[in-house]
Amino acid sequence: MPELPEVENVKNGLTKLIIGKKIMAVDILWNNIIKDPSVEVFRRELEGETFREIKRRGKFLLFVLDNYTLISHLRMEGKFRLESSGQNRTKHTHVIFKLDNNEELRYLDVRKFGRMSLVAHSDLQMHPSLTHLGPEPVENNLLKSHLEHKFKKTSRPIKAVLLDQSIVAGIGNIYADEILFLSGIYPGRLAVDLSEEDIVILHQSILQIMAEAVNSGGTTIRTYSNAYGLEGSYQNKLKVYGKAGEACSRCGHTIEKTKIAQRGTHYCPSCQVH
Ligand SMILES: [Zn+2]
Incomplete structure (x- = not known):
């Protein structure tokens, strides 16, 4: 299971690849990955949003978009891959973010334990995934x-x-x-x-x-x-x-x-x- 340092590495790797790219459509092949809102709202609201920044809180990835933040927890084996739209999808591909340049950000998860939430920026700090988290293990934060x-x-x-x-x-x-x-x-x-x-x-x-x-x-x-x-x-x-x-x-x-x-x-x- 990825812990803070591994999630931080994923954040840094993805930041170089997807910042500034726009989501044209979202395919959801395994509905349980989407925790909230409904699959329909998740798909609809992400259309037209652009990846602006990626942050991390604990083991959560926070994809900052125009109006929303996409919260992703990889749990046991979740991973993201950036692939061209023509590239074959493996059977472990569960969510596909179709980007504006013929690329796809694909979420793969053999165990299907990972979860995603889409939250308006103004509601982010109140989201149950984040409210219970203790301080980050860094100086000046963890006393x-x-x-x-x-x-x-x-x-x-x-x-x-x-x-x-x-x-x-x-x-x-x-x-x-x-x-x-x-x-x-x-x-x-x-x-x-x-x-x-x-x-x-x-x-x-x-x-x-x-x-x-x-x-x-x-x-x-x-x-x-x-x-x-x-x-x-x-x-x-x-x-x-x-x-x-x-x-x-x-x-x-x-x-x-x-x-x-x-x-x-x-x-x-x-x-x-x-
Ligand atoms: Zn010893």
């Missing part, structure tokens, strides 16, 4: 005091809390594991039990890992190998994610994999203290 405040109010393990988009936006399974390794915190520890010093280190680790991952263009692994844009290179920097059975780069102990918060969780039993 240590915010984490302290949220951690006090939960009885969940820290891994589950990091995955909670209402606490911090954009972190998924890969980066949660990497952040906790860098912090030296066992993923199953309860957030409420973290010391003030733990939270200082965790806060810094969140900012550092997410910045490095964005700068690397995200992680390109088998589950998300065909994202639009350039391939990321953060897979070469992973310390624990996908490394079960390998030696810890810090201490040499074998990396283990367990299940926490219903998710496969990778950690070093020696470096990450209970």
Whole structure:
């Protein structure tokens, strides 16, 4: 599942390709991809709109058009491709934005879990997809005091809390594991039990890992190998994610994999203290 750095990479790749291009028509081949409004209104209102800018909030892509913003969540395997109108469509193509230059922006999704919403600009901040999101994991946006405040109010393990988009936006399974390794915190520890010093280190680790991952263009692994844009290179920097059975780069102990918060969780039993 693409996380913040991968979605940021998709945003940057698509920005170079579609800004200034106008939508002439929209074909929707799998109605469930369109969350709101109705498929009919979605199709009608997009006609004649031009892509002006692409933004990102958490794991959501925000395509800014003339009058509307198209909100897209790729979920497990959604991806966009820009192809010429004559090029064959794969059976996984579910939404087609026909552009004014004989090109098509195509949305492909093997699992069909991705969702799109079309929202008038004035209603964007109130859209339910965005209202529950916590701060972006960047300096001046994610404050240590915010984490302290949220951690006090939960009885969940820290891994589950990091995955909670209402606490911090954009972190998924890969980066949660990497952040906790860098912090030296066992993923199953309860957030409420973290010391003030733990939270200082965790806060810094969140900012550092997410910045490095964005700068690397995200992680390109088998589950998300065909994202639009350039391939990321953060897979070469992973310390624990996908490394079960390998030696810890810090201490040499074998990396283990367990299940926490219903998710496969990778950690070093020696470096990450209970
Ligand atoms: Zn270790």
